[in-house]
Amino acid sequence: MFGYVLPDKNYLYLKDYALFQGVYCGICKSTKKQFGNLPRLSVNYDSVFLSVLVHNLCGEDYTLEKQRCILHPLRKRNMALDDPLSAKIAALNVLLLWHKLNDDVIDGGKFKHRAARRLFARARKKAARSFPEFEAVIAEEYARLRALEKAKCGEIDRVADPFGCMMERLCGLICDRGGEDFKSLCYNVGRWIYLIDALDDLEKDHKSGEYNVFLAAFPDFSDRQSFVEAHRQDLEFSLYTGVAAIEEAAAKLDFCFNADLIKNVTERGLRVRTKLFLENHCQCKKIRM
Amino acid sequence: MQKNPYVILGVDENIPDDQLYEAYRKKRAEYADARFQPGEAGAEAAQKMEELDNAYSDILADRKNRGADGDVTTVFAEVEQMIKDGKLNEAQSRLDGMNQRPAEWHYLQSIVFYRKNWYGESKKQLEMACQQAPGNHKYSDALMRLNNRMNQGQNPQQAKNNASGQQYDPNQRPGQNGQPNMDPNRQMGGCGTEMNCCANLICADCCCEMMGGDLISCC
Structure with missing residues (x-):
C-alpha cells in the first residue's frame, strides 16, 4: 500500500472530494485512537479507496462530522466517525507498513530502515494481537514474495501474484460479500499497486542494484525513458489489463452508496495514474490529492 | 523413409x-x-x-x-470442464502432467493463466498456440481479444479522452462539433473546465487556510 490509488481529480464531484478527505481523516483518527500518534504516518490514499469499497459492500455508511484535528489546528474538518471497518483498515495499514519496512530491512538492512521499523514495532504488536488473521496473511504472502525476489524471478505475473493474493485475502477477511467480482477487483488492485510501484522505483533500484521485477524481466536498463520506450508494449499490457479487469469487476458489483467515488477511481483514476507513470520520466513520487 | x-x-x-x-x-x-x-x-x-x-x-x-x-482430446475436454467449474489448481496440475503439448495445450494453459489474472503469461501461451497452429481462428481471435482487453470497458472515444492524460485539454469543450465528448451518465459529464475552476478554488481555499484566512467559508 503505497498511495497510488487515487481518483482523477478533474472528474471528481465535490461531494466525493469531501468524502475522500473525510475518510482519510477518519482513518487517521482511528489510527490515533488505537495506536497513538506516530503510526498515523501509515495512513495512505490506497487505504481510503479500500475503506470506501468495503463500507459500500458491507452497506455501512459513513457519518461525517466536523471535528478538530492536531494536524489542521485552525479549523474543524469534516471527518468520518470511527467504526469497526475503519478500525480494521487502520490496523491493516499499520501491519502493511511494518511489513514493508521489515522487507526493506531484510533486503538492504540500512540503519534508516531498522530505525523506522523499530518505531512501528509497538503498534504492529498491538495490531497483530487485535487481528492475528491479517498478520498471518501478510507474513505468509510477503514470505512468498521474498522467495521469488530472492530467486530473481523475471516473470511479471508470478512476482506480482503474492501481492494480489494478499489484497484479495485481506479484503475477504474484512468483508465477505461481493463474491468473485470483489475478489478479482482486490487481486488486480494489489497486482497493479505492486507493478506501478516497481515502475516508479526503476531508477532507484537500478542504481542501488536492488531487485525490481521489470529489471529482472528486461535486463537492458540504461535510463528510464529509453527503457520505458523500448518495452512500452509489455509494460502497457501488464498494467492496463489489470486496470481493465478492475474496471470490469467494479462495474459488476452492486454498491450501496458513494458509487461515484469508486467509479471515478476505477474508470479514470487508475488509468490516468498508469498513463502518468508511463509518460512522465521525472520523479513521480510526490503525489498529492 | x-x-x-x-x-x-x-x-x-x-x-x-x-x-x-x-x-x-x-x-x-x-x-x-x-x-x-x-x-x-x-x-x-x-x-x-x-x-x-x-x-x-x-x-x-x-x-x-x-x-x-490418456486420450489427448478427452483430457483437454476434462481440463476445459475443470476451468469452467473454477477448479484452476486441478486443471493446472492436469496440464502439468501431460507430455504432449500441442497448440490446444497452450490454449488451455493460457485460459488458466487468464483466470488467475496472470495476463502476461496468458498472452505468451496464446502466442505459442498461434505459432503452432497458424490457421486456427480460435487462437488468433483469443489473442486479439486479449490484446484489446487493455481498453475494455470504455468506448474508443472515451479511451481517447482518457488517454489525453491527467491534464484536461481546455480547448476541447463538451458538445463541440455537435458531438458530446462524454457519456452524460458519466461523472462530471459535460462539465470539464468548470471543474478545473472548482479545483483551483479549492486549492486557493487550502492555501488561504494554511495562512489562517478563508476563501470559501463553507468548506
Missing part, C-alpha cells in the same frame, strides 16, 4: 500389449538362426532383426507416452 513399426511387425495398430510381444517374438525367431548363415543371407537377417527390435521399442515408447496422457 521410416516404415510404420506396426507394418514391420505385421500386426494391427490396436493389438494388445501381450499379443504384440508374441508377434514380435515369433518374427524374431524367424531370423534368429538365419543371421549366423554365411554371406549375404546372414547380414540381411541381422539387419532385419535390428529393424524388428527398433520397431518394437518404438511402439512400446509410443504407448507409454500415450498411456500417461
Whole structure:
C-alpha cells in the first residue's frame, strides 16, 4: 500500500472530494485512537479507496462530522466517525507498513530502515494481537514474495501474484460479500499497486542494484525513458489489463452508496495514474490529492 | 523413409500389449538362426532383426507416452470442464502432467493463466498456440481479444479522452462539433473546465487556510 490509488481529480464531484478527505481523516483518527500518534504516518490514499469499497459492500455508511484535528489546528474538518471497518483498515495499514519496512530491512538492512521499523514495532504488536488473521496473511504472502525476489524471478505475473493474493485475502477477511467480482477487483488492485510501484522505483533500484521485477524481466536498463520506450508494449499490457479487469469487476458489483467515488477511481483514476507513470520520466513520487 | 513399426511387425495398430510381444517374438525367431548363415543371407537377417527390435521399442515408447496422457482430446475436454467449474489448481496440475503439448495445450494453459489474472503469461501461451497452429481462428481471435482487453470497458472515444492524460485539454469543450465528448451518465459529464475552476478554488481555499484566512467559508 503505497498511495497510488487515487481518483482523477478533474472528474471528481465535490461531494466525493469531501468524502475522500473525510475518510482519510477518519482513518487517521482511528489510527490515533488505537495506536497513538506516530503510526498515523501509515495512513495512505490506497487505504481510503479500500475503506470506501468495503463500507459500500458491507452497506455501512459513513457519518461525517466536523471535528478538530492536531494536524489542521485552525479549523474543524469534516471527518468520518470511527467504526469497526475503519478500525480494521487502520490496523491493516499499520501491519502493511511494518511489513514493508521489515522487507526493506531484510533486503538492504540500512540503519534508516531498522530505525523506522523499530518505531512501528509497538503498534504492529498491538495490531497483530487485535487481528492475528491479517498478520498471518501478510507474513505468509510477503514470505512468498521474498522467495521469488530472492530467486530473481523475471516473470511479471508470478512476482506480482503474492501481492494480489494478499489484497484479495485481506479484503475477504474484512468483508465477505461481493463474491468473485470483489475478489478479482482486490487481486488486480494489489497486482497493479505492486507493478506501478516497481515502475516508479526503476531508477532507484537500478542504481542501488536492488531487485525490481521489470529489471529482472528486461535486463537492458540504461535510463528510464529509453527503457520505458523500448518495452512500452509489455509494460502497457501488464498494467492496463489489470486496470481493465478492475474496471470490469467494479462495474459488476452492486454498491450501496458513494458509487461515484469508486467509479471515478476505477474508470479514470487508475488509468490516468498508469498513463502518468508511463509518460512522465521525472520523479513521480510526490503525489498529492 | 521410416516404415510404420506396426507394418514391420505385421500386426494391427490396436493389438494388445501381450499379443504384440508374441508377434514380435515369433518374427524374431524367424531370423534368429538365419543371421549366423554365411554371406549375404546372414547380414540381411541381422539387419532385419535390428529393424524388428527398433520397431518394437518404438511402439512400446509410443504407448507409454500415450498411456500417461490418456486420450489427448478427452483430457483437454476434462481440463476445459475443470476451468469452467473454477477448479484452476486441478486443471493446472492436469496440464502439468501431460507430455504432449500441442497448440490446444497452450490454449488451455493460457485460459488458466487468464483466470488467475496472470495476463502476461496468458498472452505468451496464446502466442505459442498461434505459432503452432497458424490457421486456427480460435487462437488468433483469443489473442486479439486479449490484446484489446487493455481498453475494455470504455468506448474508443472515451479511451481517447482518457488517454489525453491527467491534464484536461481546455480547448476541447463538451458538445463541440455537435458531438458530446462524454457519456452524460458519466461523472462530471459535460462539465470539464468548470471543474478545473472548482479545483483551483479549492486549492486557493487550502492555501488561504494554511495562512489562517478563508476563501470559501463553507468548506
